[in-house]
Amino acid sequence: MTPKYKxxxxxxxGESLAGAxxxxxxxxxxxxxxxxxxxxxxxxxxxxxxVGGGNFWxxxxxxxxxxxxxxxxxxxxxxxxxxxxxxxxxxxxxxVRVQTAISxxxxxxxxxxxRAIRHLEKGRVVIFGCGTGNPFFSTDTAAALxxxxxxxxxxxxxxxxxxxxDKDPNTFTDAxxxxxxxxxxxxxxxxxxxxxxxxxxxxxNNIGLLVFSILDPENIFxxxxxxxxxxxxxx
Numbered sequence: 001m002t003p004k005y006k007x008x009x010x011x012x013x014g015e016s017l018a019g020a021x022x023x024x025x026x027x028x029x030x031x032x033x034x035x036x037x038x039x040x041x042x043x044x045x046x047x048x049x050x051v052g053g054g055n056f057w058x059x060x061x062x063x064x065x066x067x068x069x070x071x072x073x074x075x076x077x078x079x080x081x082x083x084x085x086x087x088x089x090x091x092x093x094x095x096v097r098v099q100t101a102i103s104x105x106x107x108x109x110x111x112x113x114x115r116a117i118r119h120l121e122k123g124r125v126v127i128f129g130c131g132t133g134n135p136f137f138s139t140d141t142a143a144a145l146x147x148x149x150x151x152x153x154x155x156x157x158x159x160x161x162x163x164x165x166d167k168d169p170n171t172f173t174d175a176x177x178x179x180x181x182x183x184x185x186x187x188x189x190x191x192x193x194x195x196x197x198x199x200x201x202x203x204x205n206n207i208g209l210l211v212f213s214i215l216d217p218e219n220i221f222x223x224x225x226x227x228x229x230x231x232x233x234x235x
Contacts, residue, residue, distance in 0.1 A: 001225035007046040007120060008224060009147035010037070011140065011157045014054035016214050017081055023055055025081065030088040033214065036221035037125065038094050045224055046120040048150055049127045050143040051085060053077025071135035075102060078139060082129035083107065089125055096125040101133025101142075113149050120150065140194040144201035155207060156223050157194065158214035163231035164193045181233045193233070202233070209233040
């Protein structure tokens with residue numbers, strides 16, 4: 001199969017990295033995701049990755065804690081995940097760099113757009129940690145922002161369901177899956193596939209979004225090659 005895209009942004013949720021344990025990092029699960037990423041790199045695809053932090057910390061479930069502080073804790077959780085994914089990629093021979101939106105030079109590079117693009121052009125995977133570096137913004141928004149900055153052709157959002165539905169397929173047996181959607185429909189129907197800020201960034205910058213299931217890790221490779229998986233959201 002031949003890749004359709006030259007440069008992509010892969011969004012991995014923190015929960016997906018936890019595997020069956022549902023907390024922390026399950027390295028067997030992470031390694032299963034890294035195998036198709038390696039195949040993409042070998043095919044010449046430039047891969048950026050944004051990771052969530054929900055397997056360690058979810059700011060919205062932090063009770064009465066100050067929102068800004070809770071979000072900062074979430075940013076640190078994404079950095080743990082970014083380092084874990086980087087280690088797994090290195091174990092299978094993939095050259096990788098971690099960049100964080102909050103400076104922590106002892107463990108990662110600071111996010112610098114031109115440097116990130118240079119890494120990508122050299123065939124290195126770049127993992128972006130700390131979200132946007134600002135509270136009140138989700139890692140979905142970070143994925144949309146980084147995709148726009150590095151001029152990615154598409155965002156691949158790996159989830160635990162096989163696409164976008166009109167309602168929760170885990171709750172409603174009559175839920176209908178969309179094959180394609182527009183960002184305007186996502187916003188108007190409040191489908192919550194990504195938050196409204198991220199959807200607006202994608203819409204304004206004409207960046208496609210493919211939502212697919214990571215329960216079969218090979219879908220990461222298939223999504224780049226033929227778009228026959230998941231739901232495609234465009235303008």
